[in-house]
Amino acid sequence: MTLRHIVTVPELVLRRKAKPVTKFDKKLQTLIDDMIETMRDAPGVGLAAPQVNISEQLIVVEYSEEDDDEEDEGAEEKPEKLKKLYVMINPEITKTSEEKVIGVEGCLSIPGIQGEVERFEAIQVKGLNRFGKPQKLKVDGWMARIFQHEIDHLNGVLFTDLAVRLWKFQNEEEHEL
Numbered sequence: 001m002t003l004r005h006i007v008t009v010p011e012l013v014l015r016r017k018a019k020p021v022t023k024f025d026k027k028l029q030t031l032i033d034d035m036i037e038t039m040r041d042a043p044g045v046g047l048a049a050p051q052v053n054i055s056e057q058l059i060v061v062e063y064s065e066e067d068d069d070e071e072d073e074g075a076e077e078k079p080e081k082l083k084k085l086y087v088m089i090n091p092e093i094t095k096t097s098e099e100k101v102i103g104v105e106g107c108l109s110i111p112g113i114q115g116e117v118e119r120f121e122a123i124q125v126k127g128l129n130r131f132g133k134p135q136k137l138k139v140d141g142w143m144a145r146i147f148q149h150e151i152d153h154l155n156g157v158l159f160t161d162l163a164v165r166l167w168k169f170q171n172e173e174e175h176e177l
């Protein structure tokens, strides 16, 4: 596995509509493994293919939710960390909750910025797993937020387009110029 370079704004690939994946070949498997490694290394809770300069409809998500007792068919369990890893290809949101919630987001492709974004509290997503097999998920809370953020990337939409409030984020070691 290889770490991929994460592209940042204003790279045009982040604004393009990604193409559906049609070939489930070795090259795709390598890309998926590289994206998982890149997400973990960043570290991040989700990554979309356009963020590694590949304009294809593919996202990876890994997040742990203590109170998440959903039985998700697509989950590949990582028992030692209680994290759920999802690989979703050609994802499509098929249902949304009426309820929306505001939460704070950041993005690996927009360093130094955070913002408040309104998202559906729960969604249903359908798509394909890494081998091209159909999968359907029901997610809520932060998992639903991550999926909406990553699926937006496939449509060239960034969280800064949707945010109701944005601010510069500084951590202790790193100061904004």
Ligand code: ZN
Binding pocket: 106, 107, 108, 109, 149, 153
């Ligand atoms: Zn992002």
